[in-house]
Amino acid sequence: MFSGSIPALVTPFRNGEVDEAAFRNLVSWQIAEGSSALVPCGTTGESATLSYDEHYRVISLCIEEAAGRVPVIAGCGSNDTATAVRHMAFAKSEGAAAALVVAPYYNRPNQDGIYAHYAHLAEKCDLPIILYNVPGRTVTDLLPETVAKLSAIPSIVGIKDASGNLARVGTHRLGCGTDFCQLSGNDDMALGFNASGGVGCISVTANVAPRLCAEFQKACLDDDYALARTLNDALHPLHGALFSDASPGPTKYALTRILSDFPSELRLPMTPAGEASRRAVDAALEHARLI
Numbered sequence: 001m002f003s004g005s006i007p008a009l010v011t012p013f014r015n016g017e018v019d020e021a022a023f024r025n026l027v028s029w030q031i032a033e034g035s036s037a038l039v040p041c042g043t044t045g046e047s048a049t050l051s052y053d054e055h056y057r058v059i060s061l062c063i064e065e066a067a068g069r070v071p072v073i074a075g076c077g078s079n080d081t082a083t084a085v086r087h088m089a090f091a092k093s094e095g096a097a098a099a100l101v102v103a104p105y106y107n108r109p110n111q112d113g114i115y116a117h118y119a120h121l122a123e124k125c126d127l128p129i130i131l132y133n134v135p136g137r138t139v140t141d142l143l144p145e146t147v148a149k150l151s152a153i154p155s156i157v158g159i160k161d162a163s164g165n166l167a168r169v170g171t172h173r174l175g176c177g178t179d180f181c182q183l184s185g186n187d188d189m190a191l192g193f194n195a196s197g198g199v200g201c202i203s204v205t206a207n208v209a210p211r212l213c214a215e216f217q218k219a220c221l222d223d224d225y226a227l228a229r230t231l232n233d234a235l236h237p238l239h240g241a242l243f244s245d246a247s248p249g250p251t252k253y254a255l256t257r258i259l260s261d262f263p264s265e266l267r268l269p270m271t272p273a274g275e276a277s278r279r280a281v282d283a284a285l286e287h288a289r290l291i
Contacts, residue, residue, distance in 0.1 A: 001098075001157050001158065002037050002071065002073065002097075002130070002158065002181055002183065002200065003036060003181070003183075003199040003200040003217070003221060004035075004036030004037070004199075004200045004214060004217045004221065005034065005035050005036055005200065005201060005203055005206045005210065005213040005214040005216070005217040006035065006036060006037040006038065006039055006073065006183065006200055006201065006203060006206070007030055007035050007038060007039065007202075007203055007204075007207050007210060007213075008039045008042040008043065008044040008045065008203060008204055008206075008207070009023075009026060009027070009030070009038060009039060009040050009042070009044065009045055009207065010026070010044055010045060010046075010207055010248050010251055010252055010255065011023065011040075011041070011045040011046050011047075011050065011058055012026065012252075012263050012265075013263060013265040013266070013267060014263045014265060015265075016265075016267075018050075018054055018057065018058060020057075020061055022261070022262055022263060023058065023061055023062075023065075024061060024065045025259070026207075026255075026259070026262075027061070027062055027065040027066060028065060029210070029259070030206070030207075030210050031066065031069050031070055033211040033214060034210060034211055034215070034218075035070060035206060035210050035213075035214060036214070036217070037070050037071045037072065037073055037097070038062055038070060038071075038072050038073070039072075039073045039074075039075060039100055039202055040058050040059050040061075040072065040075060041055050041059055041074060041076075042075040042202070043075075043102075043134070043137065043247075044204050044207070044247060044248045044251065045058065045075065045248075046248065046266065046270060047075050047077075049268075049270070055075075055087070056090050056094075059072070059075075059090065059091055059094055059096065060094050062074075063094050063095050063096060071096075071098070072095075072096050072097055073096065073097060073098045073100050073202075074087070074091035074094075074096040074098075074099055074100065075087075075099075076088045076091055076099035076101050077100065077101045077102030077132060078104075079104040079105045079106050079107050081104070081117050081120055081121070084117075084121055085120070085124045085125060088101075088121060088124075088125040088127050089124075089125055091127060092125060096127065097128070098127060098128040098130055098157065099125075099127050099128070099129050099130070100130045100132050100160060100202070101118065101121060101129050101131060101132060102134060102137075102138060103131070103132065103133055103134070103135075103138050103140050103141075104138070104140065105137065105138035105139065105140070106138075106139075108139055108140055109140060111143055111145075111146045114140060114142060114146055115149060118131065118153070118156060119150070119153060122156060126155050127155070128155050128156075128157045129155055129157065130158045130159060130160055130181065130183070131147065131150065131158070131159040131160070132160045132162070132185070133147075133159060133160070133161050133163050133185075134160075134162040134163075134185060135162075135163055136164075141163065142159075142163075144168055144171045144172060144175055145175070147172055147176060148172070148175030148176050151176035157180070157181055158180055158181025158182060158183060159172065159180070159181070159182055159183065160183045160184075160185045160202045161182065161183070161184065161185055161193075162184075162185025162186050163185075164186060164189065166189060166192050166193060166196055169182055169193055169196035169197045169198055170196055170197065172197075173197045178197070181199060182197060182198040182199060183198060183199065183200045183201060183202050184198050184200070184201040184202070185201075185202055186201075187201060187203050187204055187205040187206075187213075187239040187242075188236065188239040190203070190216070190217075190232075191220070191225075191228060191232045194217075194220035194221075194228075195220070199221065200217055200221075201213070201217065204242055204243075204247065204251055205235060205238055205239055205242060207251050207254075207255065208238065208251060208254040208255060208258060208285075208290070209235060209238060209288055212231060212234060212235055212290075213235065216228055216231040216232060216235060219231060234287065234289070235288060237280075237284040237287045237288070238254075238281075238284040238288050240284070241254075241277070241280040241281045241283070242254065242281065242284075244276065244277040244280045244281070245273040245274050245276075245277035246270060246271070248266070248270070249270060249271065249272050249273040249277070250273040250277050250278075250280075250281050252264045252265075252272075252273075253272065253273045253277070253278055253281055254281045254285060257281070257282070257285055257290075257291055258285070258290060258291065
């Protein structure tokens with residue numbers, strides 16, 4: 001259903017407000033550069049700092065600007081199940097292709113609670129769901145046996161896996177079937193993830209290097225791993241540099257180096273990338289021949 005390079009889009013802010021013009025330009029640039037789908041309002045989009053109205057406006061803007069050229073996978077996660085239902089209903093009404101739904105955070109539900117959360121979402125809204133497992137942020141881990149159980153629900157079609165455990169790709173293939181869409185949530189592991197059976201990446205780096213990321217993912221999908229390794233070598237320092245300070249600070253800084261008049265502003269508690277991080281980003285951009 002989904003594959004290739006899928007940027008988890010940053011949300012540009014200017015003077016404390018969503019910069020709609022900058023966001024539209026980002027969306028169009030991503031499509032022109034070869035991104036295969038778009039994710040607004042994920043973690044990289046600072047969704048935790050968006051009001052409901054802003055969250056929904058960003059989703060609407062993305063769908064409007066994409067205009068059917070690529071699918072939009074709307075960030076719809078919440079640690080409150082009722083809120084996630086509300087997000088999904090809105091995304092469906094606007095024409096999103098799917099919802100990216102992070103495992104409930106902070107509450108720390110057990111596996112039964114996680115299953116019940118997703119099953120309830122699927123019952124209340126038939127928008128396709130991509131599970132999102134990122135235990136480094138949520139504390140809870142969406143275990144493979146729970147993923148396998150959830151994959152039996154028809155509208156749960158895939159997973160963004162940021163567990164950092166590459167062995168899970170094979171485990172998910174056996175538990176969920178080969179048609180279950182597995183997308184990496186870690187750019188620096190995407191090569192091994194795809195070789196193990198993944199079909200793409202919901203990517204931070206693709207914000208900054210969309211064409212290189214798209215070419216890398218195509219090489220993987222074509223089983224041309226010699227080319228994929230070469231492209232991965234070009235991208236590898238950037239993967240690290242974009243997490244050399246709290247994300248998405250380094251990514252927004254990198255975008256100011258690449259796109260004209262792109263705002264670097266973040267919302268508290270996020271702060272701009274520090275000097276060492278900026279130096280790392282600059283060096284990585286030069287290594288990838290992006291500047």
